[in-house]
């Protein structure tokens with residue numbers, strides 16, 4: 001803002017001019033290196049590392065912030081802790097404070113790296129204690145897969161290598177061509193989506209020599225995954241193609257015809273058999289137990305079919321009772337949806353993965369944020385708690401409000417109105433932090 005121009009390349013904007021505040025060498029370097037300087041804008045998600053909170057994006061930069069006043073504290077560069085250039089915006093964290101993340105190294109190595117930050121006893125969470133847990137070579141080092149999250153069960157990691165690819169040649173020439181990073185993705189509709197299944201204890205692939213795959217699918221968010229009957233049950237928000245990325249452009253949002261076909265995800269369930277030696281299951285596929293999703297083996301390829309859970313009501317930005325049910329058998333997903341299955345995204349959805357029924361919150365002119373589940377400390381039920389969502393209305397007579405729903409019935413308990421606020425910033429992901437319990 002001080003020089004009235006874009007000087008750092010972001011996802012949707014390219015820095016055409018070096019920052020005049022930088023030195024001559026820095027400006028020269030930034031002109032030729034599209035990754036330099038790496039944006040330190042971290043608006044996507046929040047990661048708790050024990051008693052610290054970090055804001056993150058998909059770069060290797062994390063910004064710690066103060067919960068009381070939102071001041072920025074320490075900045076962590078993951079590439080100074082390990083050999084990665086970027087990291088997924090959605091790591092996993094366990095109740096004991098352990099954080100599991102995944103990153104990628106573009107400059108040599110060309111591997112996806114799963115890392116772990118162990119909890120420190122009587123000390124602050126610290127990324128310098130990071131441990132490399134597993135390395136997954138990219139199928140094609142010039143076009144690595146785009147990834148935004150990954151799955152973790154009690155014993156396994158699952159990384160999805162999808163046909164949504166990052167074209168490194170396009171990225172390296174982006175500055176010359178004057179195009180933003182979002183234009184540097186390629187969708188390979190004829191490629192399969194591959195599931196890399198790894199042991200959490202050894203970091204080694206499960207059933208080496210076999211490839212788990214499904215048809216081309218674009219996936220940003222994992223809902224949850226767990227183990228049952230010798231399988232890994234994995235639920236994701238899935239798109240048929242990469243059309244979503246066109247909606248990163250303002251021009252698209254200003255085009256009513258394009259907005260009519262706004263792609264939105266449905267919940268896909270895949271069931272990945274871990275024990276491939278179960279001969280009694282070979283006649284009906286490899287999946288034991290009562291699942292609609294199946295898996296067939298052919299020439300060392302385990303092909304997984306999909307169980308499409310939500311054809312009528314689409315759902316994205318999934319949340320569960322986390323971390324209590326993360327990696328464990330669960331029942332409920334909360335998310336943002338679209339009432340008619342397309343068009344603007346303006347409903348909150350509770351998806352029952354047992355009955356396949358949905359509950360919906362909707363109000364005319366209202367645009368809720370991603371729902372956040374907060375457990376009632378006196379309840380043992382998975383959905384015993386409330387849902388929080390920050391809601392904007394396009395009706396000028398309705399002030400922005402924090403909506404509180406009963407997570408079980410999805411009925412409104414109340415709302416906190418903010419009459420002095422014009423409009424909330426539309427957030428992407430949030431978490432609830434129970435600081436009151438400490439005081």
Ligand SMILES: [Fe+2]
Pocket residue numbers: 089090148220221429
């Ligand atoms: Fe996300």
